[in-house]
Each structure stands twice: as structure tokens, then as C-alpha cells.
Amino acid sequence: MSGWYEISQAKDDQYRFVLKAGNGEVILTSELYKAKASAQNGIESVQKNSPEDGRYERLEAKNGKPYFNLKAANHQIIGTSQFYSSEAARDNGIESVKKNGSSDKIKDLTIEAWYSRLKLKIKPSFIAFITKEHVNTCSFHFVII
Numbered sequence: 001m002s003g004w005y006e007i008s009q010a011k012d013d014q015y016r017f018v019l020k021a022g023n024g025e026v027i028l029t030s031e032l033y034k035a036k037a038s039a040q041n042g043i044e045s046v047q048k049n050s051p052e053d054g055r056y057e058r059l060e061a062k063n064g065k066p067y068f069n070l071k072a073a074n075h076q077i078i079g080t081s082q083f084y085s086s087e088a089a090r091d092n093g094i095e096s097v098k099k100n101g102s103s104d105k106i107k108d109l110t111i112e113a114w115y116s117r118l119k120l121k122i123k124p125s126f127i128a129f130i131t132k133e134h135v136n137t138c139s140f141h142f143v144i145i
Contacts, residue, residue, distance in 0.1 A: 002022055002100060002103050003021045003027070003101075003105065004017070004107055005046075006109055007107070007108050008110060009087065010109060014032040015032070015034075015035065015036045015039040016030045016032050016033065017030045017039050018030065021082070026082065027082075027096045027097050027100065028070060028078055029033075030042050031079075036112070045072050045107060046070060047103075049073070049078060050100075051098055051101065053094075053098075055073075056071075057071055058090065058094075065087070066084045066086065066090035068083045069084050081093050081097075085144050131143055
């Protein structure tokens, strides 16, 4: 099974994406973006740059754990890996990003996507309060104004 991307929102309403391998393990995490479109552009950049070995910066954290950054042609970091137990494990992580980075499967886990999937038709006189906890439990609260 091939990998996929997931776009989500952080608590401060910024967006990020992760690339997951076919087994569901996160293999690359983006920075935070103020706009969802910027996160989507980041995914496109991973799709374009991930096959090129020269785009990977192999690093070692202060705690001695190997990790890597994937960089765009302009040398900006597109995504960062987890910390690995060895250089060989890190290199396997890079190979996994190369293999799965071209995936066009994107799972949108944002609140906007939930509205769209549920096809909520809320009249202007209604306000819906949906938090991540509500999405997880499928419970929604409406206030009539």
C-alpha cells in the first residue's frame, strides 16, 4: 500500500501536513502554515522534490539522534523527519519519503473539510460550534441567534 498526506490544523488554527508511509507511520512533518493553501503548496513541493537525493539534508540532533530535512530547490525546508536510532534507520526513512512522496492521496482532516463532508447547511441565523473533540465524537452544538 502506498503512502498518503494528511492536512490538519494545530490548536492555534495554523495548518500542517504529514506524509505517512503505507503502514501509517509518519515519515515527514511540515512546518506550520498560516493558510491551508500554503500547506497544499508544501505537499506539491514534496511531490516534486522528494525523488531527488540531493534535496535531503542528513543531520544529527544535539542528543546524537540522526534525522533529515527535505529541502526545496531554493534551500527552504519543506519537511523534517523524526529522530532515528541510527544513520541506517534515517537512510531508510529517506528512501521511504522518496517512495511515498509522489503520492497524490491527500486526507484533509481540517474543520472546513468536516463541514464539507457533512454537507451542513446552516442558515445565517445559526452558529455551529465544532471543536476537535466534537469531530471525534460526532456531536455538534448549535445556537439560535
